[in-house]
Amino acid sequence: MATTVATSTAAPNLSISDKYRGAVVEDLQLPPAFALPQDESISQAVELAYERDFDYIPVLNRSRKPIGYLDVGALKEKWEAGQADPSTKASLYMTKFQRSTSTPYTIITPLTPLGDLEVFLAHNIFAIVTDSERKFLLGVATSQDLENFVMRRGTF
Numbered sequence: 001m002a003t004t005v006a007t008s009t010a011a012p013n014l015s016i017s018d019k020y021r022g023a024v025v026e027d028l029q030l031p032p033a034f035a036l037p038q039d040e041s042i043s044q045a046v047e048l049a050y051e052r053d054f055d056y057i058p059v060l061n062r063s064r065k066p067i068g069y070l071d072v073g074a075l076k077e078k079w080e081a082g083q084a085d086p087s088t089k090a091s092l093y094m095t096k097f098q099r100s101t102s103t104p105y106t107i108i109t110p111l112t113p114l115g116d117l118e119v120f121l122a123h124n125i126f127a128i129v130t131d132s133e134r135k136f137l138l139g140v141a142t143s144q145d146l147e148n149f150v151m152r153r154g155t156f
Helices: 016-020 042-052 072-080 114-121 143-153
Strands: 056-060 066-071 127-130 137-141
Touching (some): 016 114, 016 143, 042 056, 042 072, 066 072, 114 127
Antiparallel strands (some): 056 066, 127 137
């Protein structure tokens, strides 16, 4: 008599250290960073986002510092509903980053452990990856990037 065993592709409940086995952000192999200047038109922003398959795009000020981000899906919906003029500046539709002394800035670099990134992403929709001096925008990491990493690497 044959016995059927049910299997699951979901990873068992592992500790963060077991799940990532010492991996760091650099191991995610993120695509190169892509950001927009604050005065870019939303039509250009949507076009560039879809070319690169990005859901969120950091917006930079004239000094090239991140000041916020565009939610591309929400922006496209507004555009299609006639609630956004394609020639309008992206900065008018961006979500501004909340920076204050009560909200500390978390630095995510290529050497940040993936466990730390997971904790950060539990409260944020994405992370901007920078160099340790925060001079260069290197990439954007999401929870989906972590899930893809675990699936590619396997759990054991």
